[in-house]
Amino acid sequence: xxxxxxxxxxxVTEMGQEVTLRCKPISGHNSLFWYRQxxxxxxxxxxxxxxxxPIDDSGMPEDRFSAxxxxxxxxxxxxxxxxxxxxxxxxxxxxxxxxxxxxxxQFFGPGTRLTVL
Amino acid sequence: QQQxxxxxxxxxxxxxxxxIINCAYENTxxxxxxxxxxxxxxxxALLIAIRPDVSEKKEGRFTIxxxxxxxxxxxxxxxxxxxxxxxxFCAASPYNxxxxFVFGPGTRLSVLx
Numbered sequence: 001x002x003x004x005x006x007x008x009x010x011x012v013t014e015m016g017q018e019v020t021l022r023c024k025p026i027s028g029h030n031s032l033f034w035y036r037q038x039x040x041x042x043x044x045x046x047x048x049x050x051x052x053x054p055i056d057d058s059g060m061p062e063d064r065f066s067a068x069x070x071x072x073x074x075x076x077x078x079x080x081x082x083x084x085x086x087x088x089x090x091x092x093x094x095x096x097x098x099x100x101x102x103x104x105x106q107f108f109g110p111g112t113r114l115t116v117l
Numbered sequence: 118q119q120q121x122x123x124x125x126x127x128x129x130x131x132x133x134x135x136x137i138i139n140c141a142y143e144n145t146x147x148x149x150x151x152x153x154x155x156x157x158x159x160x161x162a163l164l165i166a167i168r169p170d171v172s173e174k175k176e177g178r179f180t181i182x183x184x185x186x187x188x189x190x191x192x193x194x195x196x197x198x199x200x201x202x203x204x205x206f207c208a209a210s211p212y213n214x215x216x217x218f219v220f221g222p223g224t225r226l227s228v229l230x
Contacts, residue, residue, distance in 0.1 A: 004160070033218075042206075042222040043206060044220075045217065045218060056217060091161070093160070105166075106163070107162075107163075108153075108161050108162065
């Protein structure tokens with residue numbers, strides 16, 4: 001299994017530009033999570049999807065952030081317009097949650113390091 | 118109440134020593150407590166996890182100790198090795214359908230050879 005795939009691995013952009021981060025979860029997983037990691041705030045959950053439906057987006061910092069999951073094998077996190085304070089490492093993770101709610105491991109991708117100048 | 122506190126922020130241990138990282142939580146709805154290990158440039162990976170129906174779980178050199186009444190849990194790494202040098206995150210989640218994890222701020226462990 002290739003694991004969770006994220007692209008790009010590194011992104012450098014200028015303030016005001018639109019940024020799109022991409023994630024391919026592990027095949028067969030039904031839940032997908034977007035996290036942001038910074039030195040100041042640690043690892044924060046931004047949004048998670050279950051069966052392609054957003055369940056909790058309370059961690060999305062502002063309306064400039066949006067996430068979509070058009071199908072079970074692809075998700076995007078978009079920032080528009082980007083700001084320097086958005087600079088962070090963004091992780092995507094996926095998991096298989098059974099209908100009984102039994103816990104399963106979240107598998108993290110390698111992350112996208114975003115720098116907004 | 119959603120916060121998970123973690124200490125120390127950084128830890129230096131000699132090879133062969135015991136590394137201990139502590140976490141505390143407030144939300145009594147939390148009932149799943151995983152530990153994740155992260156190497157530089159990589160995503161976090163599950164190391165070991167515990168439910169509060171047991172007070173201890175051991176996997177190889179890694180042990181979680183759990184104190185439900187104190188709402189505290191800790192990770193012990195026995196016979197620490199330089200390859201264990203990484204950042205360790207504790208996390209907590211309520212038993213719900215979403216597995217909404219709350220992560221601690223992390224502990225950077227350095228094991229000296």
